[in-house]
Structures are given as structure tokens and as C-alpha cells.
Amino acid sequence: MDLRYPIGKFAFSGEFTHELRAAWISDIEALPNQLREAVKGLNKDQLDTPYREGGWTVRQVVHHAADSHLNAYVRFKLALTEENPTIKPYFEDRFAELEDGKSAPIDISLSLLDSLHKRWVMLLRSMSESDFQRTFIHPESNKTITLDYSTGLYSWHGRHHTAHITSLRSRNEWV
Secondary structure (H helix, E strand, C coil): CCCCCCCCCCCCCCCCCHHHHHHHHHHHHHHHHHHHHHHCCCCHHHHCCECCCCCCEHHHHHHHHHHHHHHHHHHHHHHHHCCCCECCCCCHHHHHHCHHHHHCCHHHHHHHHHHHHHHHHHHHHHCCHHHHCCEEEECCCCEEEEHHHHHHHHHHHHHHHHHHHHHHHHHHCCC
């Protein structure tokens, strides 16, 4: 198994359906509780253990989820209120190396994700079919991305990082 991608890389080339979108939104809604459960009972040394050699620590993964999903939420709001905006990318690796990413208590980001995901899911569930077709441009790839695709990507993203933690727990037999 590739420890970088414990659930595989995100790929979608199928048809966006209401059922698929609803499942993705449910994944986004469930992430805060799933992430909280994944880190439950871990001590400081375990939180500061990288999920793979050269990878982020469990603590950095939790804080990255908050950083990433904050950016995603803003990207959705921009796409819903502007015509095909160009979003601002960020250096996630540099964010993870800032002091708050390396040493802040994880409860800060877990609480942030609780509130953020409540707002995000409320927004997602209020969106019309045409809203999900709205787009933004990601300047690194120069690709136009639909909110439908982005919903799937962030459904995967939350499960992906939760699996980093749960697979580390399993490999190290951290009960």
C-alpha cells in the first residue's frame, strides 16, 4: 500500500448525480466526527508521529484538514458569488511547518472543523443543480473546476487524511 494515498488518489470521470453529490456532502458532514474519532486517546508522542517517513505528523494532518477546508469553503463562496474567479492557491507544506501547525493543540482545529463543516454543509445543501455547475480557476493547473467536482474532491480529501491517521494507528497497534 502507498502510505501517501491509503484510499487511493482522487479520480472522477463519471456523471455527477444527485445521489453521488448527496453521498459526498454526507462525507463532508461526517468528517469532523470521523477525524475526532481517529485521534481519540492519542498521546502527545503519538500526535507528533509522522504517518509515514517524511510525512506530516498526526497533529499536522489535523491542522492541515482545517487549513485546507477553510480554503475550500472560501473557494465555494467565491465561485457562487463571482463569475469563474481565479482562486488563491497556498503552500500547504509551508502552512504545516508554521508553529500553529506543528504544535497547537488539535482540539483547536477539531472545533474549527465542527463549526466550519456545519456552515459548509448548510451551504452545500442549499445549492441548486446550476450552482454545482459554477466554476473557479485554479491558477497552478490553469484548469476550470466545477463545484460538483470540488465537492467530490473534498469528500475524498477528508477520508484521505482520516485514513492517514487510522492506518498509522493500525500499523502501530495503537488501540
